[in-house]
Amino acid sequence: MPEITEAPVEEPRAVSAHVGVRVEQVSRTFPRRGGAVEALRDVDLRARPGEVVAVVGPSGCGKSTLLELVCGLQQPDRGTVTADPAVLMPQRDLLLPWASALDNAALALRARGVGREQARAAARPWFERFGLAGFEQARPAALSGGMRQRVAFVRTLLAGKPVLALDEPFAALDALTRQEVQAWLAQTLAQEPRTVVLVTHDVEEAVLLGDAVVVMSPRPGRVVATLPVALPRPRRRTDPAVVELREAALTALGAAA
């Protein structure tokens, strides 16, 4: 029997594993007509492996740019970004309208060259777990907003990356559905720990889900406060400690604006 001398190439990106996310003194400017737009200035952000860091800020504070830097889709002008391989979950679910829910989730594996049946088989158990059983063959148009978001999240998890970059994943949902999906995400992350950078404009959501809340200023985006959230889970929005942290974050946001 031939001896295996070399490990099979598994990791697509050679990034030092288990650093979580480390963003140090990062600045990013975009050239635009009529002058440059400074999106980020001297931003620091740290998410240890398994930690959830929520980033809140007004629109146009460079939150999406920050996530693209974490995902390696952009490079900083100054400073360094070190991160384990990350997968992006954008605000809109971006499900493919022609593909079934199951195939949309399996896309994460198909993208890496996994065969169709194998990818579907890998996605199927997640549908059971996430209350999507019976909707495998439904096209996205037939699903509710909350279900679509869950399918998108299965796709994100199946990518098998240690870091999840979530870009306002619940912003497009109505208030009731949002609460439901937030609770569901908290529960899922408890079972499937990942390093998460969660961008949101909802301060309450940040406090409910994050191990730390990073508050950013309007353009150019700077970090004005980092609030650790040392509260046990599950958290309730009416818990006095949650309310207190929410007010503290809102104050920091208000001071920055």
Added chain:
Amino acid sequence: MSGALRRAGGWLPALAIVVALVGAWELYAVYGNVDSLLLPAPHEVATALWDDRALLWDNLKVTAGEVLLGIVVAAVAGLGCAVAIHLSPTLRRAVYPLLVASQTIPIPLIASLLVVWLGFGLAPKLVVIALIAFFPIAVATLDALAAVDPEQRRLMRTLDASRLTTFRFVEAPAALPGLFSGAKIAVAVAVIGAVFAEQSGSDKGLGHLVQQAVPQLLTARAYAAVLILSAFAIALFGLLSLVERRALPWAFDRRGGPAR
């Protein structure tokens, strides 16, 4: 009200317009001061349609074959151009202006050249039809490819998808509605192309029939041939719409998604 009746009701406005137009035409042709060699009355066209039915049918088969084959050639060429231009910015700059320029070529100008090169057979007809029908297919497909959400491409990159994988799973399916839109426009221009091509060197086909009928003072026969060409184009257009609905049901979803 039953479903069948309601469906029939949907056709009523179209039917009313056709009846009104044909009626006005009939009145003008019969009572107006117009030579029936210039404008035959509808009843004369109907008579020609019936009397020449064998002749018209034989020639329709020729023209229909040319159009169908021509559209297939046009679809292959248009799709090829669109994909190549989409994947290569260099090709976009180099080839796209030429595609536009190709549409300004007056067909009669090159028709004789094509006859000299390719003879009187099927080949020069296919070239003419494909030349004018590939353009709407290429442009509509390109637009659909360009309309893919850039965020979707970024997402695919974080899923470690290669450029080709993204094309296969995201861009190619998204381009299909564009391909169909282009093909539906192509149907109409392909019929015009077939007529032009037949008139510049052919001994059969409905275009040839029209060309022969006019100097023979058989204007009603020419109109009958045109009527059949229109009906053929409408039938082809309808067939494409039907296939589109069957093949791309997601593009007709009304709720949610970027369906168009």
